[in-house]
Amino acid sequence: MNQPSLFQVRRWSVTELTRHLRRILESDESLQDAWVQGEISNLSRPSSGHVYFTLKDSGAALKCVIWKGDAARLRGIPMQDGLSIEAHGKIGVYEPGGQYQLYVDTVRPAGEGALYAEYLRLKSVLEAEGLFASERKRQIPQFPRKIGILTSPTGAALRDMLNTLRRRMPLAEVILAPSAVQGEAAPLELVAGLQKLNDLFQPDVILVARGGGSIEDLWAFNDERVVRAVAGSAAPVICGVGHETDFTLSDFAADLRAPTPTTAAELATAISINDLAGYIHNAAGQLGNTMLAILDEKANALEQVNARMRYVSPTRRLVTERQRVDEAERRMARALEGRLKLDQAHLKGLAQQLESLNPLAILRRGYAVVTLAGSGKVVLTASQAEAGSDLRVRLSEGEIKARVTESG
Numbered sequence: 001m002n003q004p005s006l007f008q009v010r011r012w013s014v015t016e017l018t019r020h021l022r023r024i025l026e027s028d029e030s031l032q033d034a035w036v037q038g039e040i041s042n043l044s045r046p047s048s049g050h051v052y053f054t055l056k057d058s059g060a061a062l063k064c065v066i067w068k069g070d071a072a073r074l075r076g077i078p079m080q081d082g083l084s085i086e087a088h089g090k091i092g093v094y095e096p097g098g099q100y101q102l103y104v105d106t107v108r109p110a111g112e113g114a115l116y117a118e119y120l121r122l123k124s125v126l127e128a129e130g131l132f133a134s135e136r137k138r139q140i141p142q143f144p145r146k147i148g149i150l151t152s153p154t155g156a157a158l159r160d161m162l163n164t165l166r167r168r169m170p171l172a173e174v175i176l177a178p179s180a181v182q183g184e185a186a187p188l189e190l191v192a193g194l195q196k197l198n199d200l201f202q203p204d205v206i207l208v209a210r211g212g213g214s215i216e217d218l219w220a221f222n223d224e225r226v227v228r229a230v231a232g233s234a235a236p237v238i239c240g241v242g243h244e245t246d247f248t249l250s251d252f253a254a255d256l257r258a259p260t261p262t263t264a265a266e267l268a269t270a271i272s273i274n275d276l277a278g279y280i281h282n283a284a285g286q287l288g289n290t291m292l293a294i295l296d297e298k299a300n301a302l303e304q305v306n307a308r309m310r311y312v313s314p315t316r317r318l319v320t321e322r323q324r325v326d327e328a329e330r331r332m333a334r335a336l337e338g339r340l341k342l343d344q345a346h347l348k349g350l351a352q353q354l355e356s357l358n359p360l361a362i363l364r365r366g367y368a369v370v371t372l373a374g375s376g377k378v379v380l381t382a383s384q385a386e387a388g389s390d391l392r393v394r395l396s397e398g399e400i401k402a403r404v405t406e407s408g
Helices: 014-026 068-073 113-128 156-168 186-201 224-231 249-253 261-268 273-312 314-357 359-364
Strands: 034-044 051-056 061-066 084-094 099-109 146-151 173-178 205-210 237-241 369-372 390-394 399-403
Touching: 014 084, 034 061, 061 084, 068 099, 113 224, 113 249, 146 156, 146 186, 156 173, 156 205, 156 261, 173 186, 186 205, 186 224, 205 261, 224 249, 237 249, 237 261, 314 359
Parallel strands: 061 099, 146 173, 146 205, 205 237
Antiparallel strands: 034 051, 034 084, 051 061, 084 099, 369 390, 390 399
């Protein structure tokens, strides 16, 4: 006979129990930052953009979801059934289905865990040395005349970069330093290529690039020797390795990181040939306006100089002096005329004085001049003329001879 329990046992609804389990799972920090390894199966990509699949191994299966935003970011990873991967995310519960599942935000091929750990270790060491510091980054020149490229000579990345450079800046000289971009020989070839570009060609900027791939494919650009060579390059370096979601240590050491090789070529030619043509056209217009303004200014200055030269010109002085000579000539003529009139008046006065003193004039008034015929001495007194003396009497007109008959 079953007797009812004296204590009430809690009865869960399905929803309550599911939510309780969800809270337990989501409160476990280790389950909110978990890496899970397994094989992909039942991969589904509905039109919503989300990705659904199952991770399984020999003993269990785990439902997984990648939301649309994360799926777009992980587009470069080849997701397919049967692929072994490591998925990172957090464990949660899908209440309507009553199932727990992994909400994935990062995926990498299985076996990359050790490489990623080494990546993080080396990144921490180099970052502590200041190799990735923003203050050591250099500006990329706006008009590079010589562009170096360090990449594989047979890869698609080189073709994409050359096409971009040819389209955007055909005036630039492009120098290729061919190098392996993956494998054991790649690090030493990359370092040697960088050194050769800097030592022999001195480019204005260097593009270090390759296409996308797994972490193993890109590992040469995480090699410490390559990273230090990028950081120590004499020319600024633009690193365009892999796809937009790939980050190598060389990206951090470079002066500028590009998400793809094509973008690296675009960043190296920030000002294209079309932009340059526009700048030249505008500069030519400004130069023309400036030259016209300068010519106007110089013309005004020249006119002022000409005016000053005309003021001090010998011709002007000659005209002035000629006028002064003419004026002096007129003054001299007037002075001479006046002087002549004065002299004529003076002479006239003297003539009148002479005339008044002229003996002939006296004679014309009835007087005569009597002289001794022998000596020509003027007789002034009667005693000078003795009786019998011969005299000469000068009249106003003519002369007569006389003899003294009597003297008294």
